[in-house]
Amino acid sequence: MRKVIGIGETVLDIIFKNDQPIGAYPGGSTFNAIISLGRCGVNTSFISEAGNDRVGKQIIDFLKENGVDASGVSRFPDSQSPISLAFLNENNDAEYLFYKDHPHDQLDFVYPDIQADDVVLFGSYFAVNPVIRPQVMGLLDYARNHGAIIYYDVNFRPSHKHEVMKLTPNLLENLEYADIVRGSHEDFEVLYKMDDPNKVYNSEISFYCKKFIYTHGSKPVTLRAENGFRKEYPVKQTQTVSTIGAGDNFNAGFIFGLLKYGITHRHIESGLTEEQWDNIIECAQAFSAETCKSLFNYVSVEFGKQQKA
Numbered sequence: 001m002r003k004v005i006g007i008g009e010t011v012l013d014i015i016f017k018n019d020q021p022i023g024a025y026p027g028g029s030t031f032n033a034i035i036s037l038g039r040c041g042v043n044t045s046f047i048s049e050a051g052n053d054r055v056g057k058q059i060i061d062f063l064k065e066n067g068v069d070a071s072g073v074s075r076f077p078d079s080q081s082p083i084s085l086a087f088l089n090e091n092n093d094a095e096y097l098f099y100k101d102h103p104h105d106q107l108d109f110v111y112p113d114i115q116a117d118d119v120v121l122f123g124s125y126f127a128v129n130p131v132i133r134p135q136v137m138g139l140l141d142y143a144r145n146h147g148a149i150i151y152y153d154v155n156f157r158p159s160h161k162h163e164v165m166k167l168t169p170n171l172l173e174n175l176e177y178a179d180i181v182r183g184s185h186e187d188f189e190v191l192y193k194m195d196d197p198n199k200v201y202n203s204e205i206s207f208y209c210k211k212f213i214y215t216h217g218s219k220p221v222t223l224r225a226e227n228g229f230r231k232e233y234p235v236k237q238t239q240t241v242s243t244i245g246a247g248d249n250f251n252a253g254f255i256f257g258l259l260k261y262g263i264t265h266r267h268i269e270s271g272l273t274e275e276q277w278d279n280i281i282e283c284a285q286a287f288s289a290e291t292c293k294s295l296f297n298y299v300s301v302e303f304g305k306q307q308k309a
Contacts, residue, residue, distance in 0.1 A: 001009045002259055003118045005048040005148075006034040007139055008075070008306070010059045011084045011100070013244065015295060023295045026059045027084060028168075029124045029155050032248035032297040033255070036068040036287060039304030040256060045069035047109050047139065051081030072109040079106075092292075093217070094239045098159055107135040115262045119255050123153030125160055128170040131249025140177045149258065149265050152209075153251050154183035158190050175208035177304030180266050182254070183214040184247055190211050192261070197222040202225070211268070213281075217243070221281060223235060226271055238289045245297035246288045254280055257308065 008030025015023045025033075031046065038044045044052045046068050050056035052075045059081065063070040082100035089095065112118065120143040127136060131147050143150055160167070169190070176180060188200045197214035201224040205212045210226040220232040257263070257280035263272065272280075 001043050003043040003045065003113070003115070004037050004121065004123045004149045004255055004259075005118065005143070006030040006114050006146075007045065007126070007136065008124060009082065009100075009120060010048050010056075011082045011098070012055045013084045013086055013279055013297060015094075015242065015244065016085065025295070026062045026243070027297045028124070028250050030121050030184075031059075031063075032245045032251035032291075033121060035063070035066050035233050036066055036249050036252040036291070036304065037256060037296040038063075039299060039301055040307040041067070041102075041304070042256065044261065045112050047072035047107075047112070049074045049076065049079070049105070049107055051075070052077055052079045055081035055083075055095065064148045068270070069112075072112060073106045073215060074106065076106055086244050088242060088244075093243045096159070098157070098224045100289065104216060105129060105131045107132040109135070111142050112137065114143050114148050118143075118146075119151060119258060120148050120149045121151045121153070121251060121255060123251075124155040125157065127152065127174055128156075128167040130167070133170060136222060137173070140174075140262055142201045147265050149179050149263075149268060151176035151251065151255060152182070153247070154187045154191070155183065155247065156183075156190050156277065158186070158189045162280060164191060170206060173207065173271065175205060178209045179265070180203055180211045180213070182213040182215065182247075183207050185214070187218075189290045198224070207258065207303030211272075213254070213284075215247060217298060221285070223277060223281065225277070229271075229274075230235050231274070231277065233285065235285065236289060238292050240292045242295050243292055244295075245291045249291040250284045253284035257281070260308070287290040 085097040086094040152245035212224045214222040
């Protein structure tokens with residue numbers, strides 16, 4: 001059975017509407033995707049750190065409840081769990097404030113069992129954080145040497161804008177490791193001051209990675225791949241309760257599509273057909289739309305049970 005291994009941060013997302021808290025849920029970009037995949041019965045494991053506090057325990061319990069192997073989540077004495085405040089506007093899009101002490105990041109894990117055609121998901125500031133860079137690169141090397149598919153979600157927040165120059169070497173290395181890269185319009189406006197997906201692909205991505213997905217909220221998804229292949233996928237209109245986790249679950253759905261349609265590393269290397277891309281992107285959009293229907297950061301348990309990989 002193929003596995004999905006995620007590496008990323010854990011946070012407690014506290015959600016506000018009209019400046020009043022309306023919910024608090026375990027979160028984190030890769031975390032959200034892994035929870036959704038766990039709910040779909042996918043063999044998943046998660047590598048991270050959590051605070052040695054009540055929130056940290058809640059996060060680890062939540063992973064286990066959703067079928068995710070949490071043995072790779074470290075907890076260090078005196079560490080506190082990071083907090084994210086998400087303020088929903090009138091369109092239910094979120095603006096974030098993060099509270100985390102990055103200089104005290106640590107990471108200590110044993111490499112999980114990774115086999116050919118397993119999928120490794122990584123992204124966000126976690127993926128470029130200089131403090132834990134050696135551990136992240138070690139895992140990526142290990143995954144690549146074992147023939148895994150590596151999926152990179154850029155997810156670069158405006159709060160780290162002042163660090164772009166310093167973090168660019170790590171970002172470029174990530175692009176080089178990746179078999180598939182996804183990013184949002186906001187990521188590339190922060191990083192490159194660009195809002196045209198084709199310019200982003202041609203000038204910043206294609207040299208390192210040939211398969212690129214660009215998402216822009218409710219606007220069409222742009223796909224670029226080798227040999228000049230390009231396609232746009234309209235986003236179906238959804239009654240949106242919250243967009244928190246929409247991108248994370250696009251990633252989850254995409255990875256679910258890789259498993260469902262038997263897409264292996266060999267397929268990715270030789271180039272996917274248009275039909276294969278269509279099938280995978282359809283899964284990605286279905287997961288993303290499902291997440292927007294609730295305040296939660298992941299697909300519902302009921303939706304997960306309906307999926308067949």
